[in-house]
Structures are given as C-alpha cells and as structure tokens.
Amino acid sequence: MPLFCLKRNGKSKCGIMDNKYIISDYSIIGKGVVKTDRERFEFPYEDDDGKFFKNIYKRLEIDYPKFYKMDRLSKLAFLTAEYLLKDKNLPEKYAPDEVAMIFSNSNSSLDTDIKHNNSILRKDKYFPKPAVFVYTLPNILMGEISIRHIIRGENTFFITEKFDTVFFADYVINLLNKTKHKACLLGRADYMEGEFESVLFLIEQSNNAPKERLMTGDNLMRLLD
C-alpha cells in the first residue's frame, strides 16, 4: 500500500493512501506494434516512422485531419490515446473536469525544437514556421488529446529520465484521492530522431478488481513488460 506525506507549516503528516483505483485499460505503441488490453496489431515498420504512424491512423478509420499537422511526438501520443479510448465514451462517463492527465518523457520536445532551430539558424533563410514552433513544448500533446476527447481536468507533464512507475502510481492515487478527479490518464510518450515509445494507462475507481490490476507501480511495470 503506497504511503503519502504532506508538509504543512514545517510539519510532516504521513499515512497510508486509500487505494481503490485500478488500471482499467492500457495501450502501447512500439516499433511495428500496437497493443491494448484486448487487441494486438502488427504494422510493417521499415525505418519510416512517418509512414508507420500514418498506417496506424488509417487503421483507426477516423476522420481527424488535424492529425497530419501534429509533430511526431504528438502523433504518437494521439494515436496511443485513440486506441485506448476508442470504445470508452469517456465524455459520457465523466464530466470534462473529472479526468486528469499526467504524462512524462525524457526528451521533452527536443526533436521538434531542433527542427525549429534549424529553420532560424541562417539569417538569410530565416523562416520560422508557426506550424513547427507551436509544437516546441511537450505538453502540447496533452492539448491534442484534451481537444479530441473533451478532457479538462488537471494536466501535468514531467521530464524524467526513466518512467518511475512507483512515483507515478503514488502521484496519481494522491491526485484522485485529494481532488475532484474521478479518472486519470497516465502516459509516457517519447520521440527523438526516429526512436520512440508510448504507453497510456486509464486509471479509474473500482471496488471489485483483481489484485494484479490495482493501481501500483509494480502492476504498471508488469504491464509494460
């Protein structure tokens, strides 16, 4: 059972967090594969992640032209969210401000930052592109998911070297226990020069869940394997 500690006026108060939350579903996108709790799709991957993302998008059979305008990091997170949430009808289940979103990665938006930097390096060819620099923040990907799935709860993006599942499990449980949020999307999406990984978990309340789906760092880690 995870512990929590709160510091107020120099005094610490610690206790055991009430964990009634489960990992109700998840989706993962890696090179050549999309995986959810129920499905697994293989997609040909031949060192062209643009084509790979496009094939995944087409397989979803959705009409969302804005997808093509996103940078690679946002595309990756957007697609991971699509596979996770496509049959969930989240807006019918929760009010927009009852769903929180917590994301992290290790490269921030560096891939797009470099692209933007290259467009303004030369004074004689100084053409900053709004279509590029609008994506020079990693949390833009949460904006794309929020717009698509009508999510308006708290959102936070962490830059961490590794996906510390114990930290994030505690963080999400605390968030759900202490605020009005009833569900949380916990994600990790990273893209850098053709290397990428993405995973998204849906955390919800349940009084009747198998032990292996309780929201704990170990269970998150196990699903990643």
Next chain:
Amino acid sequence: MEDLIKKLKEEILEVLNLEDMDIEDIETEAPLFNEGLGLDSIDALELIVLMEREYGIKIDDPKKGKDIFYSVKTMADFITENQ
C-alpha cells in the same frame, strides 16, 4: 495548370510541415480549411507568406483570403490570374 497545382500541393506540404502526407492526399477541389485538410488561422498566415514569397503576389484585402484559399484549385486560379 496541372503543373502549377502539383507544385502548389508540394509547397503546401512543405510550408505547413505536413511531412507525413503525400500530394495524393490533397484533393484539388476540396476545402483546405476546417474540413478537408483541417487548416486553421496560423496556416492561413503561412499560405499568405507562400503566395508572396513564391509567386510575388501580395494579398492586400484579407476578406478575399477566404475565396482565394478555399482549395488548391482556387489558389492556382488566383495565381494564374494575377501573375
């Protein structure tokens, strides 16, 4: 006209950073904004700059933009008429 339309599609992909699209994905007469390619006001700025930089055409009246940038076809027609 066909050459100009093909060139315009390539330029649109380039300036709007639609790197995972091909020119075959852009329908010549389909609306560029909202539906179709789903472009927005930021993209409109890019297209205005494109017109000026590549074709030497300055759009003085912003009200005309809606008609000029309706589709690749209307852009090509406008360039042909004004060059």
